[in-house]
Amino acid sequence: MTEMKKVSEMSSEEIKEAVKQNYKRVAQPSGGSCCPSPSAEQTEQTSSSCCGPEAKASDPRTSYAEELGYSVRDMPESATESFAGCGNPVAVASLKEGEVVLDLGSGAGLDMFHAARRVGETGRVIGVDMTPAMIEKAKYGAEQLGLENVEFRLGDIEDLPVEDGSVDVIISNCVINLAPDKGKVFEEAYRVLRPGGRVMVSDIVLETPLPEDVHDDISYYAGCIGGAILKEEYLQLMRDVGFEDVWIVEEAGCGPAVSAKIAAYKPK
Numbered sequence: 448m449t450e451m452k453k454v455s456e457m458s459s460e461e462i463k464e465a466v467k468q469n470y471k472r473v474a475q476p477s478g479g480s481c482c483p484s485p486s487a488e489q490t491e492q493t494s495s496s497c498c499g500p501e502a503k504a505s506d507p508r509t510s511y512a513e514e515l516g517y518s519v520r521d522m523p524e525s526a527t528e529s530f531a532g533c534g535n536p537v538a539v540a541s542l543k544e545g546e547v548v549l550d551l552g553s554g555a556g557l558d559m560f561h562a563a564r565r566v567g568e569t570g571r572v573i574g575v576d577m578t579p580a581m582i583e584k585a586k587y588g589a590e591q592l593g594l595e596n597v598e599f600r601l602g603d604i605e606d607l608p609v610e611d612g613s614v615d616v617i618i619s620n621c622v623i624n625l626a627p628d629k630g631k632v633f634e635e636a637y638r639v640l641r642p643g644g645r646v647m648v649s650d651i652v653l654e655t656p657l658p659e660d661v662h663d664d665i666s667y668y669a670g671c672i673g674g675a676i677l678k679e680e681y682l683q684l685m686r687d688v689g690f691e692d693v694w695i696v697e698e699a700g701c702g703p704a705v706s707a708k709i710a711a712y713k714p715k
C-alpha cells in the first residue's frame with residue numbers, strides 16, 4: 448500500500464489538487480459527502496463538525512427547511528445531493544432585494560439558489576468554485592430553476608475573478624477551511640466588497656488544536672476538518688485585512704471542531 452503524503456509536506460498546489468479531486472467526486476450523482484471515513488479514535492478526537500456524529504446538522508433537508516422557512520424540496524436534486532456545507536449562511540445574511548452576492552466555493556449551488564430568490568430579479572449572485580464539475584452541476588441546477596440572476600465563475604478564492612468593490616455581501620459555506628492561505632482569501636474578500644459591504648460565512652473552526660495525525664491527513668483536510676484553524680486565529684486574520692465588527696453569530700457542535708457562522712463588515 449502506498450503511504451499518503453502528509454499535509455505538512457505538501458505544497459499549496461498539491462493540497463488544492465487533492466481538494467479538487469475530492470469535490471469532483473462529491474459532484475458525481477451519489478458521490479458521497481465531503482467527509483472521509485474516520486477511525487473510531489479519530490471520530491472521538493474531532494467530533495461535531497460536518498463529519499462527526501452531528502452530521503445531520505449539515506443535511507439541507509432539515510436545517511435549511513427550518514431556517515429559511517420553506518422546503519428544500521423546491522430545490523433541484525443536483526444541488527441537494529452534492530451539498531457539502533456545514534451551516535446555512537443565507538439564513539443569517541439578511542439579504543435584500545437588489546443586492547450583489549458572492550458565494551466563495553459555491554459547490555453545486557444550493558446557497559446561491561436560496562440567495563438568488565432573496566435578492567430577486569434586480570439582484571445578482573456570483574458563485575466562484577475551483578472544481579469544474581461543481582460549476583457544471585451548479586449551472587445545471589440554475590437552468591432547472593430557470594434562474595437568470597446567477598453567474599458561475601471557475602476560479603480560486605485566493606485570487607478571485609471579481610472586480611474591486613463590486614459586491615454587497617459575501618457568503619460561503621464550509622470552504623475557507625480548505626484554503627491553504629486563509630489570509631489571502633480574506634484579503635480578496637475585502638478587495639471585492641464595496642465599502643460598507645458584509646461577510647456572512649459558515650465554516651469549521653477549532654476550539655482546541657487538532658491531534659497531529661488528523662491535521663496531517665489529507666482526507667481530513669479535504670473533509671473540512673484538517674485545514675480548520677483556531678477560532679480566535681480565524682477572527683484575527685479577518686481583522687488583520689481591515690474587517691471590523693468581526694463576530695460569531697452562532698455556533699454548533701461540542702468537539703475540538705465546531706461549525707460557526709461568522710459575520711464581518713468592511714468599513715464605510
Ligand SMILES: C[S@@+](CC[C@H](N)C(=O)[O-])C[C@H]1O[C@@H](n2cnc3c(N)ncnc32)[C@H](O)[C@@H]1O
Pocket residue numbers: 463466467470481529530531532533551552553554555556557558575576577578581602603604605619620621622625626671
Ligand atoms: C465543502 S464544499 C462546500 C460547497 C458548497 N459551499 C456547499 O455548501 O455545498 C467545498 C467547495 O469549495 C470548493 N473549493 C475549495 N477550495 C477552493 C478554492 N481555493 N477556490 C475555489 N473553490 C474552492 C470545492 O471545489 C468545493 O466545491
